[in-house]
Amino acid sequence: MGVHQGSCYCGNITVTVKTEEPFAETVPRECGCGYCTMHGAAWASTPNATLEIEIQNEAAINLFEQGSDTARFWLCQRCGVVPAVTCDIDGHRKGAVNANCMLERAEFPAARKSNPKELSADQKKDRWSDLWIEKVVIKDCWDVGL
Numbered sequence: 001m002g003v004h005q006g007s008c009y010c011g012n013i014t015v016t017v018k019t020e021e022p023f024a025e026t027v028p029r030e031c032g033c034g035y036c037t038m039h040g041a042a043w044a045s046t047p048n049a050t051l052e053i054e055i056q057n058e059a060a061i062n063l064f065e066q067g068s069d070t071a072r073f074w075l076c077q078r079c080g081v082v083p084a085v086t087c088d089i090d091g092h093r094k095g096a097v098n099a100n101c102m103l104e105r106a107e108f109p110a111a112r113k114s115n116p117k118e119l120s121a122d123q124k125k126d127r128w129s130d131l132w133i134e135k136v137v138i139k140d141c142w143d144v145g146l
């Protein structure tokens, strides 16, 4: 099992992707929405994986909702970096990581542009259901209703 780690700049939010697949060969997706463009985020995911999100100080994170309130961005309020995004689809929490926040960031192929804002809320959920990491585990969050 490969373990791929990353974090926000200050280390408050850490992300770990566990998968048998060569995760650093995944082509990241540069979402064309204003929020992702301003952050320079490039989202990487493969369905056959587990994403663990661990928070050191839950008072210093902000969950920003975007995309008709379907996607939830894990924003660190200390350093302003967004290492992960999650979405609850039919009771299952799926997610993706920001390739630029991963230790292996230099190994990922060049990102491809994507434009989910042209999709309806249902189309987005279908697409994310296919593409995103299928299991998300939130660790050490107790106070923010996660």
Ligand SMILES: [Zn+2]
Pocket: 008, 009, 010, 011, 012, 013, 076, 077, 078, 079, 080, 081
């Ligand atoms: Zn941070």
